Amino acid sequence: MTNPAPKRVITVAPMPPEKSAYALARYSRSPDSIRDSIAWVRTHDSQKFLESFYFQYGHASIADLGHTVMCFEGISELAATEIEEEPLWDGQAKSSRYQDFSKSGFITPPELAGADAVRYRAAGEALLAAYTRVQEMAFAALTERLPRPEDMKPDAYRRNLAARAFDVARYLLFWGVPTNVGQVASIRTVEKQIRRLRASEYAELRGLGEEIAQSCAAEPDCRWGDGPCEPLAPTLARHADPDEHAVRSRADLALWAAQNLPPAAGVAFDRVDLLRPVNVPADIAATLLYPVTDRPFRELYELACTWSAAKRAEVTDVALGSRTRRDEILAGFRGGLYAYDIVMDIGAYRDLHRHRRCQKFRQPYAGNLGYDTPKLVTECGAGEVYSAAMEQALAAMRALPAPGSEYLLPFGARSRFLFKMDFAEAEYIARLRSGVKGHFSYREIAWEMKCRMEQLEPELGRLIDATPPWIEDPLKR
Numbered sequence: 001m002t003n004p005a006p007k008r009v010i011t012v013a014p015m016p017p018e019k020s021a022y023a024l025a026r027y028s029r030s031p032d033s034i035r036d037s038i039a040w041v042r043t044h045d046s047q048k049f050l051e052s053f054y055f056q057y058g059h060a061s062i063a064d065l066g067h068t069v070m071c072f073e074g075i076s077e078l079a080a081t082e083i084e085e086e087p088l089w090d091g092q093a094k095s096s097r098y099q100d101f102s103k104s105g106f107i108t109p110p111e112l113a114g115a116d117a118v119r120y121r122a123a124g125e126a127l128l129a130a131y132t133r134v135q136e137m138a139f140a141a142l143t144e145r146l147p148r149p150e151d152m153k154p155d156a157y158r159r160n161l162a163a164r165a166f167d168v169a170r171y172l173l174f175w176g177v178p179t180n181v182g183q184v185a186s187i188r189t190v191e192k193q194i195r196r197l198r199a200s201e202y203a204e205l206r207g208l209g210e211e212i213a214q215s216c217a218a219e220p221d222c223r224w225g226d227g228p229c230e231p232l233a234p235t236l237a238r239h240a241d242p243d244e245h246a247v248r249s250r251a252d253l254a255l256w257a258a259q260n261l262p263p264a265a266g267v268a269f270d271r272v273d274l275l276r277p278v279n280v281p282a283d284i285a286a287t288l289l290y291p292v293t294d295r296p297f298r299e300l301y302e303l304a305c306t307w308s309a310a311k312r313a314e315v316t317d318v319a320l321g322s323r324t325r326r327d328e329i330l331a332g333f334r335g336g337l338y339a340y341d342i343v344m345d346i347g348a349y350r351d352l353h354r355h356r357r358c359q360k361f362r363q364p365y366a367g368n369l370g371y372d373t374p375k376l377v378t379e380c381g382a383g384e385v386y387s388a389a390m391e392q393a394l395a396a397m398r399a400l401p402a403p404g405s406e407y408l409l410p411f412g413a414r415s416r417f418l419f420k421m422d423f424a425e426a427e428y429i430a431r432l433r434s435g436v437k438g439h440f441s442y443r444e445i446a447w448e449m450k451c452r453m454e455q456l457e458p459e460l461g462r463l464i465d466a467t468p469p470w471i472e473d474p475l476k477r
Contacts, residue, residue, distance in 0.1 A: 010034055010035070012034065016230045017068050017187055018235055018236070020065060020067070022049050022066075023037045024037075063191065064189075068184070068216070068232055070232075071182045074107075075204070076106075076107045076109075077174070078204075079202070082196075084181065084354060085193075086185065091181055091182050093179055093181045093182075097166050101131070101173055106124045106177050107178055107407065108176070109203065111401070111404030112400060112401070112404045116404070120396065123408055124176055126389055127172050127173070127389050127393050127410060128172070129389075130389035131169045134169045134382045137385075138165040139162060142474065168376050171345065171386070172390070173347075173411045175409050176408060187236050190216065190236060191236050191240045193209075193212065194213050195241060195242060196209075197209030197212070198240070202403050213240055216232045217232075218231055219231055245323050245324065248321075249323075261289070264294070269296060270341075270343070271344065272340060272343075272448035273298055273340070273342075274452035275297065275301060279304075281309065281312045281313075284312075284316060284335075285300075285304040285315040286304045287339075289315065290418050293363065294366065294416070298341060316333075335420040336421040338420070338456075339418060340420075342445060343415070343416050344414065345415075346410070347411035349415065351433070351442050359419070359421070360420075361418040362417050363417070365409050367394045369415060371394070372414060372441065373386060373387070374440065393410050423460055426449060426453055430446045433445070434450070434467040435467055436472060436473040443467070443469045444469045447469050450464040450466040
């Protein structure tokens, strides 16, 4: 009788993240079975191991072997978007399509007090009141326009139309509206997240950075079983200092831009502009300057192409002047073959921002590029309600001090964002986000991404199977 073949796939039950990292790191460094490595870890100190090999010797990949599950509740939409900023991140946020946000209230940022807080709250309440009214009017119009098919159940019909009405009303939500986020991330990603949040210009985010670190040092709040439970990632909590390099670099680049850039060209903007930068040093210089200016990427890139190598080096030297041995190189030095410079509403950015296989950069939330008005708002007779709420909110925002005023920025307000990616990611975003189930705002952006690619790269653009925004199916989710 032959012996059974040895088991080649061995599953491992969830372990504390630092124990998991230790076990898998030892497994890669010894001839032992994973069973032996786990038995070893039970009797040895994982914190001492991580202190030495991850934090002291810089074996960063070790921290990718332990994953944490963490949830953020009652945070602002602005904070949620910043939490999701990590490239290697998995998670889900509360959806504005399937839930009514009118009863959730909103967060007043700690930066606003006294008369500023009163003005902020009055504008926020007016936006939510308009949100409720527009949603009701849009739902009524859709019900009249789209009778229920005989083969569709009433509950499904109502849910689908409600989702489309919320798609329209969400333009009146704003960064201060509370939401929830659940994330799964490695120890290394959480460390970067804490360091970035602790250095944020927003007090809410700095506080969240502190809370994440404290939570990593404590036992989990939610347990699956009844047995003893270890702290989530206690070693990580001791080492995630604020990312001072990112803060200083941004300030230094802003000062350089103010002192060295010529007056802005002031040309009319395209909603979606696509470049394929060929001058790499000019591309990097333009990307570094983009977040600290209000200029189109094309203008910055073409300007940087005219500079001498010495002047472009000034920009990169300024950006790296505060870098220490522990700091990674800035995201501005990363990129892709294609650069999409997009002027879009905040709601569309909130969705497109979640794509990971690209580098993303944003300009300040200034509220100076106007706002979009969904077609259905006008068609259902809610135009005056909508425009009055938007105008009042933007006026109040501009009258409030920053940071803090940005929390009042409505989802319908436009801002400028740079997405750098390869063709595969451009094809994926354009194909996925242009589908009839998607929100009409990012559907239009995705379609324009395809059109711009067809203009720049006809041989590749033809491969993108995107759906034109004029093809609609409101009863499909």
